[in-house]
Amino acid sequence: MTIEVRNIHKQFGAFTALNNVSLSFPAGELTALLGPSGCGKTTLLRIIAGLEHPDSGQVLLDAQDASARHVRERQVGFVFQHYALFKHMTVFENVAFGLRVKSRSERPSEEQIRRKVKDLLELVQLDWLADRYPPQLSGGQRQRIALARALAVEPRVLLLDEPFGALDAKVRKELRRWLRRLHDDLHVTSIFVTHDQEEALEVADQVVLMNKGNVEQIGSPAEVYNHPASPFVYGFLGNVNMFHGRVHEGVMATGDVSFDVPDHDGVQDSKGIAYVRPHDLEIDRYTPGAEGIVVKLRRAHAIGPLAQLDLERTDNAELIEAVMSNERFSHLHLKEGETLVVRPKRLHVFVDPAEV
Numbered sequence: 001m002t003i004e005v006r007n008i009h010k011q012f013g014a015f016t017a018l019n020n021v022s023l024s025f026p027a028g029e030l031t032a033l034l035g036p037s038g039c040g041k042t043t044l045l046r047i048i049a050g051l052e053h054p055d056s057g058q059v060l061l062d063a064q065d066a067s068a069r070h071v072r073e074r075q076v077g078f079v080f081q082h083y084a085l086f087k088h089m090t091v092f093e094n095v096a097f098g099l100r101v102k103s104r105s106e107r108p109s110e111e112q113i114r115r116k117v118k119d120l121l122e123l124v125q126l127d128w129l130a131d132r133y134p135p136q137l138s139g140g141q142r143q144r145i146a147l148a149r150a151l152a153v154e155p156r157v158l159l160l161d162e163p164f165g166a167l168d169a170k171v172r173k174e175l176r177r178w179l180r181r182l183h184d185d186l187h188v189t190s191i192f193v194t195h196d197q198e199e200a201l202e203v204a205d206q207v208v209l210m211n212k213g214n215v216e217q218i219g220s221p222a223e224v225y226n227h228p229a230s231p232f233v234y235g236f237l238g239n240v241n242m243f244h245g246r247v248h249e250g251v252m253a254t255g256d257v258s259f260d261v262p263d264h265d266g267v268q269d270s271k272g273i274a275y276v277r278p279h280d281l282e283i284d285r286y287t288p289g290a291e292g293i294v295v296k297l298r299r300a301h302a303i304g305p306l307a308q309l310d311l312e313r314t315d316n317a318e319l320i321e322a323v324m325s326n327e328r329f330s331h332l333h334l335k336e337g338e339t340l341v342v343r344p345k346r347l348h349v350f351v352d353p354a355e356v
């Protein structure tokens with residue numbers, strides 16, 4: 001099922017939770033709604049589900065206006081951060097619940113329910129827990145059961161609101177890989193709310209970046225990561241260094257150094273900020289005349305495959321975070337306090353023409 005929202009606006013009193021949001025969710029894809037707390041992700045999900053009504057705008061399911069359709073008629077399955085499994089029912093009965101409450105004409109037979117629940121529990125790889133009660137499960141197991149329960153009624157849309165948010169980091173990582181594999185098998189159109197950029201980039205086919213009730217960017221994980229449309233997106237998708245300076249006719253001057261920024265050929269003396277990811281910096285020991293930004297190594301943290309370096313520019317005291325392979329770090333024998341030179345291999349400059 002395709003989902004489209006058109007010009008959705010939602011106010012809570014004077015507060016604008018969603019500001020004229022328009023978006024498409026392709027059939028069979030997994031879309032991550034990503035953004036900081038309070039940006040409107042959950043509100044948008046609830047509006048798609050029919051649990052909340054927009055002040056204006058439309059929700060289209062398979063190109064049909066669904067605005068007047070009740071939650072039950074939208075064929076959506078939900079999984080929330082705080083799963084609402086019934087504590088007094090076994091895992092089996094929890095998964096069977098949605099089938100048992102169907103109207104008499106649609107309700108499957110007891111034998112069909114038994115087979116279906118068994119299949120779903122196998123799908124989420126927890127068939128051995130069928131007779132347990134929710135308090136006897138781990139958090140990760142409960143979320144997998146919640147997912148099996150949501151899938152039992154064969155939803156045409158699956159809405160997941162921070163489904164792994166309450167779990168510890170290791171379990172989260174396992175479950176998101178598992179969710180991706182499950183999605184690859186089932187291909188149910190799914191929307192996944194998260195504020196964790198790593199989770200969104202790893203799991204989703206399409207990422208929607210939201211900020212203060214607006215959509216900042218939509219694209220594949222690679223597109224949004226490699227070509228951020230705004231400083232907000234750049235900053236939200238991982239660590240980033242910012243070099244402040246001025247841009248004039250394709251050259252950016254920052255501190256004592258200048259970089260060619262051919263994208264900005266036409267810019268006349270304007271304020272600009274260059275964004276550079278820590279792993280996009282080339283680092284060498286300083287030698288007189290070396291080109292690049294001269295820095296002092298303040299601190300190095302070398303564990304596992306990567307060494308993380310905290311650097312301080314000698315020209316303007318701005319701090320820079322850099323990452324290099326631990327192998328190269330050991331090879332260079334870098335010491336704290338040493339003078340180095342860094343060159344951005346890739347940078348992205350945002351110019352503010354209003355700020356001349």
Ligand code: ATP
Pocket residue numbers: 012017035036037038039040041042043044195
């Ligand atoms: P989080 O990641 O913290 O869940 P979110 O991006 O999902 O955030 P929403 O839950 O959609 O954000 O909320 C968006 C904004 O609307 C928040 O500032 C929230 O306080 C506000 N809000 C949400 N529901 C209501 C409500 N029923 N009444 C008043 N304000 C609300």
